[in-house]
Amino acid sequence: MKVATWNVNSIKSRLQHALKWCSVAEPDVLCLQETKVLDADFPAREFAALGYEHQALFGEGAYNGVATLSLHPLENIEFNLPDDKPDAQRRLVAATVNGIRIFNAYAPHGTKLGSDKYRYKLDWHRRLRKLFDERFSTDDDVILCGDLNVAPHEMDVWKPTVWKDKLHFSKPEREALMDLKRWGFIDLFRQFNGEAKEFSWWSVFHSDFEKNRGLRIDFIWASPTLAEDCTDCWIDREPRTWEHPSDHAPVIAEFD
DNA sequence: ATGGTCGCGGTGCGA
Numbered sequence: 198m199k200v201a202t203w204n205v206n207s208i209k210s211r212l213q214h215a216l217k218w219c220s221v222a223e224p225d226v227l228c229l230q231e232t233k234v235l236d237a238d239f240p241a242r243e244f245a246a247l248g249y250e251h252q253a254l255f256g257e258g259a260y261n262g263v264a265t266l267s268l269h270p271l272e273n274i275e276f277n278l279p280d281d282k283p284d285a286q287r288r289l290v291a292a293t294v295n296g297i298r299i300f301n302a303y304a305p306h307g308t309k310l311g312s313d314k315y316r317y318k319l320d321w322h323r324r325l326r327k328l329f330d331e332r333f334s335t336d337d338d339v340i341l342c343g344d345l346n347v348a349p350h351e352m353d354v355w356k357p358t359v360w361k362d363k364l365h366f367s368k369p370e371r372e373a374l375m376d377l378k379r380w381g382f383i384d385l386f387r388q389f390n391g392e393a394k395e396f397s398w399w400s401v402f403h404s405d406f407e408k409n410r411g412l413r414i415d416f417i418w419a420s421p422t423l424a425e426d427c428t429d430c431w432i433d434r435e436p437r438t439w440e441h442p443s444d445h446a447p448v449i450a451e452f453d
Numbered sequence: 454a455t456g457g458t459c460g461c462g463g464t465g466c467g468a
Contacts, residue, residue, distance in 0.1 A: 206459080206460070206468085207459090207460055207461080209460095210459090210460065210461095231460095231468090233460075233461075258461090259460080259461050259462075259467095260461085260467075260468095306467075306468060308467075308468085400457090400458080400468090401457090401458040401459050401460095401468075402456080402457045402458055402459095403457075403458075404456090404457065405457085441459085444458090444459080444468080
């Protein structure tokens, strides 16, 4: 089984990229972030035509939004964090596929260090950790994937001296991300790629991708026993080279 | 070293 995550930065703008990539990469489950579309306007038929007829949609009009698309049935679909209000930004959808509980997350950006939105970001990571503490054991088969908007280590940043104390790499953000991971998650990309400097995001400015000035902020994390069943995990930079790309590249994990 | 780009929606803001 293949699980993929991709921040598409508007599914309406990226539909042809997403369909093309799906038909080649053939993920069983595709977790999308920043869909930026109401559920009623999501291009559901286009994905169903490729076999992704099981869909958990959780979108807004212009911002945020997540969607989990699957070749296999999605069970027990849940939205957002337990203590989120009904009108909270739509950033999280969970579903069970083949016995695996998959959380598809779009963490807050944070906007600016020290801002209210920055504090909301740190608190969002904390509340997500709480969800796993309260609801799951590390013996369960759990995946947390998506755009977590923080680069954990220096090797996940193109130039750590430039990014020190910057949004996405500040100490409080890295600590919040590490605390979430310490629930028991294994970073599947790192399980197979050692200290490789590979990135999943480059700014929208073309020169940053051309010069490979990126960050690794998109992840597929798995609980320990599930991580043992993972045979590979990689970042596919190809769609980032296509015309009018998302600023993010997809990440894929394969399981036995 | 600086400034550079999109998406949304119909102007400037968020990323």
